[in-house]
Amino acid sequence: MFSLPDNWEMASLLAKLLLYFAAFSIAGGSLAALRYSNGSRATLFSNFSTVFVGAVVGFHGVLLGFLVQVGLINDSGVGGMFDWGMASILLDTSLGDVTLFRLLAFILAGGASVVFLKKLQYTDGKLSVLLARFLFTIQFAALIILAFSHRVSGHVSVLSIVAQTSIMLHFIAFALWIGCLYPFLQLSKSTSLEILQKTLKRFGDNAIAILSILFLAGILMSWELLDSPFDLINTGYGVVLLVKLVLVAAILAVAAINKLVLVPSMLASVSISRLQTSIRVELAIALAILIVTSYLSTVVGPASHQM
Numbered sequence: 001m002f003s004l005p006d007n008w009e010m011a012s013l014l015a016k017l018l019l020y021f022a023a024f025s026i027a028g029g030s031l032a033a034l035r036y037s038n039g040s041r042a043t044l045f046s047n048f049s050t051v052f053v054g055a056v057v058g059f060h061g062v063l064l065g066f067l068v069q070v071g072l073i074n075d076s077g078v079g080g081m082f083d084w085g086m087a088s089i090l091l092d093t094s095l096g097d098v099t100l101f102r103l104l105a106f107i108l109a110g111g112a113s114v115v116f117l118k119k120l121q122y123t124d125g126k127l128s129v130l131l132a133r134f135l136f137t138i139q140f141a142a143l144i145i146l147a148f149s150h151r152v153s154g155h156v157s158v159l160s161i162v163a164q165t166s167i168m169l170h171f172i173a174f175a176l177w178i179g180c181l182y183p184f185l186q187l188s189k190s191t192s193l194e195i196l197q198k199t200l201k202r203f204g205d206n207a208i209a210i211l212s213i214l215f216l217a218g219i220l221m222s223w224e225l226l227d228s229p230f231d232l233i234n235t236g237y238g239v240v241l242l243v244k245l246v247l248v249a250a251i252l253a254v255a256a257i258n259k260l261v262l263v264p265s266m267l268a269s270v271s272i273s274r275l276q277t278s279i280r281v282e283l284a285i286a287l288a289i290l291i292v293t294s295y296l297s298t299v300v301g302p303a304s305h306q307m
Contacts, residue, residue: 021057028181030143037183048113102145173211177210262275
């Protein structure tokens, strides 16, 4: 039912992990700076640095994924990855379109983050409202492009419009939610208890909408990708998907503890320590979910089974 990934599949899995990491860094860093920041230069610098690092990692992850496909088709070892003739052919396919889409997204996000970082470094850190909105719009546009690339890639392009839209919404919602975890972890180390509590409470309230979209999109995706509920236990893809659902349930439980217990009772440094530990647990589970998702689309299922 299960199979270990070969060398090409491992390389492809790594490329997808880099892509997910980058997308979540852009989503979380941008949203945290826009909605969940204490406004200090240090915090904003950390947020935009996260976006920049994500853009750089994502750019290289996309290149790696494309070169892996070139090498896989050539079937002539690592050297086959750099066959420009085969690369030129693939650039004229849907794979080439998706690759260019994603590279453009990371260039846009990285460029906007550099402008932010330069302003913070060489000025008083204050941007005009119009410029700030424009730069944030660019970064969120980059996230939309990345989500759209999942809709049009591989066999997903032949699925129903409902499934394609669900994949986009699922990707965006999960990226916004999980992407904010690291910025919150950093914020907990550099702001007052009162500001942290208010910020986390606001995020918890807003996250209800994000999780609603995540659930609805996930249900629609599962309906499209599985022939019947019994596929969850009778097929390799279904079993791995079930593992992912268990991990999602676990991370939701940790998030619920944060919102209902830790944040309201945040009255001492010990509470902050517990909150930081809880966020780290969420990050660890999120990483496991990404690994399982990459495994689904690389090893046990067709390329159309994206997150």
